Amino acid sequence: MDTLFGDQYDAKDEKSNLFADIILPVPIPKMFTYKVPRNLSEEIGIGYRVIVQFGKKKVLTGIIGKVHQKPPSNYEAKPIMDLLDSYATVNxxxxxxWAWMAEYYCCHIGEVMNAALPSGLKLSSESKIQLNPTFDADTCSYPLDDREEILLQALGQKEEMSYEDCESVLGLKSIHVIIKSLVIKEAILVFEQVKEKYSPKVEARVRLANAYAADKKLLEALFNEISVKPKQEEILLKYLQEVPVYKKPELNQKGIEKKVLTDAGLSTSSLKTLVKNGILEEYKLIVSRFEREEGSDEEISLSSEQNEALIQIKQEFEEKNTVLLHGITGSGKTELYITLIKEVLAGGSQVLLLLPEIALTTHMVGRLRKVFGSKMGVYHSKYSDNERVEVWNGVLSGKLSFVVGVRSSIFLPFDSLGMIIVDEEHESSFKQFDPAPRFQARDAAIMLSWLHQAKTLLGSATPSFESYYNARMKKYGYVALDKRFGEAQLPAYYLADMLVDKKKNLLKLDFTRMLREKIQEALNNQEQVLIFQNRRGYAPYISCEDCGWIPECEHCDVSLTYHQFGEEMRCHYCGFKEKVPNTCPACGSNKLSAVGLGTERIEESLALLFPEARIARMDLDTTRSKYGYQRLLEDFGSGNVDILVGTQMITKGLDFDKVTVVGIMDADRILYFPDFRAGERAFQQITQVAGRAGRRDKKGSVIIQTRKPDQAIFEQIISGDYKQFYIQEMGDRQRFYYPPFVKIIKITTRHKDFKTAEKAAKYLHNLMGEIPVKKILLGPEKGLIGKIKNQYIFESIAKLDRSSNAQAQFKHELQHILEELQAQKEFRTVRFVVDVDPY
Incomplete structure (x- = not known):
């Protein structure tokens, strides 16, 4: 593979002998060399998007990684078909x-590119086109040629067209030039088949007819005329209150949103009459999907503890590039973030704030928007491709100097990052599991900061053991913030023994007496309650009471989760679902019962126990829609919900004044999980969700339901003794060779045939044993879930010495082994997945 970076070519070089190495969005371990046409030789450069032919028929968007004069030795270079932009899309x-990520996470740079670029920037032969709803041929400032007009006429008859459809309509073999031209003229929009189609955000607005806005006497005469029609008069008065045309007639042109009038409870029929009579004009305006407002100059008021922490952070940054801010829940880390962001932006640099979940972005965006206004962008997976392109271009053009986003935002085209802040840095949501690159956003952010010579601030109330270890080893700076902001007090913890309550017949619908009483007390005081259960669905599974039959997925080795809503059973791995049977398919019994607890079942139980309470549920099923999180959080924040039941989504950074009770339904389920991080995650999740209670002047209560209340971890959680818990756990980690004392790489072997998968896994495992580095190899073992989507799964684990040389050598040799195996006919259809830092 050619090296990725090369000096820019000299425009005076021989233009006919110019070649470009192109990064393509395909899982192939090298770039491809294409010939640069003479007419493009002075226009291209590193980071430019180009259209190229890949294979016989495929057309793909590629990114130029290098420009040089060396032709490929083993194939004839095809010419670049076209240049998509007059500027570099990628810096x-x-x-x-991308190159570092491909090397470190054992994947291909094309896979990284595929993850990095929004689909809206990846034009390909699999793309589809549609008419741009905002296009008007009569007012278009660019002339259309005959072929473009034919294509637009065809699109007028169809909602969408594929590349093949366009080629057929025009009788051409290649139509990318025409499509590019129509995109530039904003006549069409390109979208991916699997993605939602773009539709602009349209705002209904009204304004006063120009004749009345320009002539005060005419307006006064109008009021005299409609004084007998009070509903119409009320609408006009409301309009003039919002738009003072007497003082500034020019404001009338913009008008107001129609909903300002309708939401005020004014008569819609009278509004229609005013429009019909030509007094008001109704029109539609296409607006940006992102709010544009000015930021506030208001100074953030810091407590003495926060000020001390800020001074310490700056001192640590003088010597260290990465600092861990260990601040307990409610200590006011966000105010510190805002202060630091303001300072970095004032110095002319960019800032990225990484959050683990979309729910957190929803909660924080409003607060941050008030401070930073239109300088700030938001980037996450619930945005459409077109919205993500809008943010990408905003960063590229310099309009957005501060971005709040989830893990994918590390790929945005920053060119002068000054700081990356990773909030809740311990969260497992920062890890990308599928597809490649399987990266850890926190670790990748530290590398991105290094490339920009920027600083990284990691914030958490319960830091990951890796970050805390690095801080103790003086690799990172360390700042503690151990007092809650303002008058807020830490919550009181209570352990509720489920077995004792069960023996005394006090357990009702899986709620202990203590938790029921605390909930009732909060409801009586018009306070709010959070109930945490890390399992969605009605119940984990259904079982036959007579023969023990449990329904399983047809494609995976897992039981189906029962969802009462819709009366169906679903697989949470492949999406398979089926209706709940009336009788047991195995023995014919009608004694089928739900076993275990899911959020849906808890919601139902709460409705029976507290019929007067308003209850909502927040899990993956209730937040699938784009604004699902936002609506739920707004309802809860405004007091329209008394009890919110949720999965781990509710543990992250939510700050509501009226929450005084937090209930943890089944702490043992979090603790007893087959993962070396089970204790660490239990400490983090319980501490984080407990931190939602008593966030202002009232002390909150946290009730932990457990069958084993005497476990040491509960004492450490209640006392907040993170350090003691860390020391205890790290002793076990060191003894049994787990991170942070070793690096782990998991290699998964998948195939639809069990014997082929097993044979390939053993063959791979033996070859890995021959790699001459210090290591421990485990496996191959059948996966914890042995079959997913009809693919049998085997896993091997490599524990490597932490030295970078050992890791680099192992990864390098592993790539060669995998290439050799895939070249063998027997294993050609076997899928090998390499996951670095998998847990």
């Missing part, structure tokens, strides 16, 4: 970052 730092 050289991004390409270096």
């Amino acid at each position: 050289p730092i991004q390409i270096r970052f």
Whole structure:
């Protein structure tokens, strides 16, 4: 493979002998060399998007990684078909970052590119086109040629067309030039088949007819005329209150949103009459999907503890590039973030704030928007492709200097990052599991900061053991913030023994007496309650009471989760679902019962126990829609919900004044999980969700339901003794060779045939044993879930020495082994997945 970085070519070089190495969004371990046509030789450069032919028929968007004069030795270079932009879409730092990610996470740079670029920037032969709803041929400032007009006429008859459809309509073999031209003229929009189609955000507005806005006497005469029609008069008065045309007639042109009038409870029929009579004009305006408002100059008021922490952070940054801010829940980390962001932006640099969940972005965006206004962008997976392109271009053009986003936002085209803040840095949501690159956003952010010579601030109330270890080893700076902001007090913890309550017949619908009483007390005081259960669905599974039959997925080795809503059973791995049977398929019994607890079942139980309470549920099923999180949080924040039941989504950074009770339904289920991080995650999740209670002047209560209340971890959680818990756990980690004392790489072997998968896994495992580095190899073992989506799964684990040389050598040799195996006919259809830092 050619090296990724090369000096830019000299425009005076021989233009006919110019070649470009192109990064393509395909899982192939090298770039492809294409010939640069003479007419493009002075226009292209590193990071430019180009259209190229890949294979016989495919057309793909690629990114130029290098320009040079060396032709490929083993194939004839095809010419670049076209240049998509007159500027670089990707900058050289991004390409270096992609290259590092491909190397470190054992994947291909094309896979990184595929993850990095929004689909709206990846034009391909699999793309589809639609008419741009905002396009008007009569007012278009660019002339259309005959072929473009034919294509637009065809699109007028169809909602969408594929590349093949366009080629057929025009009788051409290649139509990318025409499509590019129509995109530039904003006549069409390109979208991916699997993605939602773009539709602009349209705002209904009204304004006063110009004749009345320009002539005060005419307006006064109008009021005299409609004084007998009070509903119409009320609408006009409301309009003039919002738009003072007497003082500034020019404001009338913009008008107001129609909903300002309708939401005020004014008569819609009278509004229609005013429009019909030509007094008001109704029109539609296409607006940006992102709010544009000015930021506030208001100074953030810091407590003495926060000020001390801020001074310490700055001192640590003088010597260290990464600092861990260990601040207990409610200590006011967000105010510190805002202060630091303001300072970095004032210095002319960019800032990225990484959050683990979309729910957190929803909660924090409003607060941050008030401070930073239109300088700030938001980037997450619930945005459409077109919205993500809008943010991408905003960063590229410099309009957005501060971005709040989830893990994918590390791929944005920053060119002068000054700081990355990773909030809740311990969260497992920062890890990308599928597809490649399987990266850890926190770790990748530290590398991205290094490339930009920027600083990284990691914030958490319960830091990951890796970050805390690095802080104790003086690799990272460390700042503690151990007092809650303002008058807020830490919550009181209570352990509720489920077995004792069960023996005394006090357990009702899986709620202990203590938890029921605390909930009732909060409801009586018009306070709010959070109930945490890390399992969605009605119940984990259904079982036959007579023969023990449990329904299983047809494609995976897992039981189906029962969802009462819709009366169906679903697989949470492949999406398979089926209706709940009336009788047991195995023995014919009608004694089928739900076993275990899911959020849906808890919601139902709460409705029976507290019929007067308003209850909502927050889990993956209730937040699938784009604004699902936002609506739920707004309802809860405004007091329209008394009890919110949720999965781990509710443990992260939510701050509501009226929450005084937090209930943890089944702490043992979090603790007893087959993972070396089970204790660490239990400590983190319980501490984080407990931190939602008593966030202002009232002390909150946290009730932990457990069958084993005497476990040491509960004492450490209640006392907040993170350090003691860390020391205890790290002793076990060191003894049994787990991170942070070793690096782990998991290699998964998948195939539809069990014997082929097993044979390939053993063959791979034996070859890995021959790699000459210090290591411990485990496996191959059948996966914890042995079959997913009809693919049998085997896993091997490599524990490597932490030295970078050992890791680099193992990864390098592993790639060669996998290439050799895939080249063998027997294993050609076997899928090998390499996951670095998998847990």
